[in-house]
Amino acid sequence: MKHLLILGAGTAGTMMANHLRHNLKEDDWEISIIDEKEEHHYQPGYLFLPFDIYQPEDIVKSIAEFIPKGVSLIKNKIERIIPAENKVAMKTGEMLEYDVLIIATGAKIAPEETTGMQGAEWQKSVFDFYTFEGSLALRNKLREWQGGKLVIHITEMPIKCPVAPLEFAFLADSYFKHKHMRDKVDITFVTPLSGAFTKPKATAALDHLLQEKNIHIVSDFAIEQVDNDNKKIIDYGGQEVPFDLLVTVPTNKGDALMERSGLGDDLNYVPTNKATLQSKDYENIFVLGDASNVPASKAGSVAHFEAEILTENILLYIGGQPLKAEFDGHANCFIETGNGKALLIDFNYTHEPVEGTFPFPGVGPLRLLKESRMNHMGKLAFRWIYWNVLLKGTHIPFVSANMQEAGKHF
Amino acid sequence: MEKLIAGTTVTVNEEGYLTNFAQWNEAVGEALAAEANVVLTPRHWQVINYLQLQHKSNLPLSIRQIGKSNVVDIKEFYQLFPNGPLKISTKIAGIPKPASCL
Numbered sequence: 067m068k069h070l071l072i073l074g075a076g077t078a079g080t081m082m083a084n085h086l087r088h089n090l091k092e093d094d095w096e097i098s099i100i101d102e103k104e105e106h107h108y109q110p111g112y113l114f115l116p117f118d119i120y121q122p123e124d125i126v127k128s129i130a131e132f133i134p135k136g137v138s139l140i141k142n143k144i145e146r147i148i149p150a151e152n153k154v155a156m157k158t159g160e161m162l163e164y165d166v167l168i169i170a171t172g173a174k175i176a177p178e179e180t181t182g183m184q185g186a187e188w189q190k191s192v193f194d195f196y197t198f199e200g201s202l203a204l205r206n207k208l209r210e211w212q213g214g215k216l217v218i219h220i221t222e223m224p225i226k227c228p229v230a231p232l233e234f235a236f237l238a239d240s241y242f243k244h245k246h247m248r249d250k251v252d253i254t255f256v257t258p259l260s261g262a263f264t265k266p267k268a269t270a271a272l273d274h275l276l277q278e279k280n281i282h283i284v285s286d287f288a289i290e291q292v293d294n295d296n297k298k299i300i301d302y303g304g305q306e307v308p309f310d311l312l313v314t315v316p317t318n319k320g321d322a323l324m325e326r327s328g329l330g331d332d333l334n335y336v337p338t339n340k341a342t343l344q345s346k347d348y349e350n351i352f353v354l355g356d357a358s359n360v361p362a363s364k365a366g367s368v369a370h371f372e373a374e375i376l377t378e379n380i381l382l383y384i385g386g387q388p389l390k391a392e393f394d395g396h397a398n399c400f401i402e403t404g405n406g407k408a409l410l411i412d413f414n415y416t417h418e419p420v421e422g423t424f425p426f427p428g429v430g431p432l433r434l435l436k437e438s439r440m441n442h443m444g445k446l447a448f449r450w451i452y453w454n455v456l457l458k459g460t461h462i463p464f465v466s467a468n469m470q471e472a473g474k475h476f
Numbered sequence: 477m478e479k480l481i482a483g484t485t486v487t488v489n490e491e492g493y494l495t496n497f498a499q500w501n502e503a504v505g506e507a508l509a510a511e512a513n514v515v516l517t518p519r520h521w522q523v524i525n526y527l528q529l530q531h532k533s534n535l536p537l538s539i540r541q542i543g544k545s546n547v548v549d550i551k552e553f554y555q556l557f558p559n560g561p562l563k564i565s566t567k568i569a570g571i572p573k574p575a576s577c578l
Contacts, residue, residue: 179540222538222539222540222541223536223538223574223576224536228576228577228578229576229577229578232578258538258539258562258574259574259575259576260560260563260573263576263578264573264574264575264576264578265575265576265577265578266489266490266491268578272578285560286559286560286562286563288539288540288550288562290550302539302550302551302553302554303554303558303559317540331535332541332544333541340534359534359535361534361536363577397577399577401578411577411578413577419577419578
């Protein structure tokens with residue numbers, strides 16, 4: 067009996083458990099999945115929670131509900147991976163041996179990386195929305211906030227769901243309009259990049275949204291510290307942005323387990339072959355989702371496409387054949403633009419998001435890189451798809467793992 | 477689009493960044509720096525070489541990580557390439573500027 071071990075029961079790990087239990091005989095392969103938590107969170111919901119669009123119960127379910135029969139779910143904290151011995155050490159002292167290891171431990175915020183971020187104003191006037199706790203605390207703050215300078219800020223790239231901060235700005239514009247207090251709120255978006263949009267076609271198609279919604283942009287801002295006393299953020303070039311309410315996306319890092327195991331880069335992401343998803347250092351270790359260092363977006367849709375490719379490659383690896391499935395960096399994301407509308411983007415390692423139709427070339431029904439109500443309905447419907455289709459590893463009809471070029475205006 | 481710079485024809489995008497690093501050479505780098513009003517010193521070249529190495533290894537670039545690189549600290553990085561050091565230095569180095577997905 068051989069043993070396949072999955073670390074992390076989030077989006078990526080859960081999908082792999084479902085795919086592989088379906089594809090590997092129970093007589094030959096035992097599959098285990100380890101996570102220290104009991105709850106599975108629909109992370110895209112963190113964006114909606116602060117604006118009272120979703121309630122906590124919409125985005126939290128139990129991990130166990132999504133782990134298939136025939137896979138053992140182990141609730142424990144992992145102390146260290148020992149790749150030279152094909153073993154994983156638990157916090158409790160036990161050792162688990164593996165023949166094949168899948169790392170799906172995700173990424174999380176690290177506010178401690180920035181001076182003053184977790185200072186006296188943390189969760190008073192400085193908030194994150196990349197955790198359940200942060201998002202909920204922000205909801206409570208927004209319910210009573212009387213207005214002032216709202217600053218939405220990205221510390222540094224890469225971050226999970228790179229467009230979420232911009233969506234937050236769009237939804238905030240909408241939220242304050244509905245509360246009849248938009249005139250009391252000044253919205254500024256602060257980014258370390260060269261602008262809110264960085265790709266030429268997206269800039270051309272979407273820059274008007276910022277003017278329409280009266281969102282000010284401060285670009286090329288590399289934060290040095292949060293000044294809690296004077297309520298401003300200061301960058302290395304000496305630029306200062308004052309705030310009454312700061313919604314920041316702190317540095318994102320992979321799990322500290324990688325540091326303990328000597329498996330990560332300086333942000334604790336695991337060096338991974340971007341086409342095959344095999345670890346660069348150990349041939350029986352594979353990595354998917356936010357935990358890897360591949361230059362794709364850190365997003366659930368990416369993990370979904372990766373899971374289809376990685377399942378093929380793991381079956382090839384087990385069969386002693388060369389890995390041939392190639393991941394192209396495919397991502398597909400709905401982007402809320404407020405007022406009941408959204409955009410859809412579809413792109414990969416080499417193609418930037420462009421206008422066109424999706425998923426049927428020339429037909430749609432969804433329009434790429436254009437605001438529409440239909441795309442917003444798509445984003446809301448996606449929560450159901452996530453819980454009922456995606457996590458179970460079921461293929462989503464008409465949406466291929468590799469990006470299709472037809473129907474797009476390159 | 478094509479652009480003739482330092483006697484070499486290179487392909488650039490709408491914002492003037494090289495789209496094919498193979499077309500870059502030091503003379504092209506000097507000329508791109510002159511366009512950005514930067515006079516290159518040996519310190520500039522050390523930073524540019526580091527950025528190119530990171531790019532070849534497929535590693536994302538951020539100001540903080542450059543500050544931890546032991547090549548240059550962040551204050552000096554700003555002095556070498558004032559007003560948006562990352563977008564200016566990557567252009568001179570002939571590599572894409574750090575971008576988000578949109």
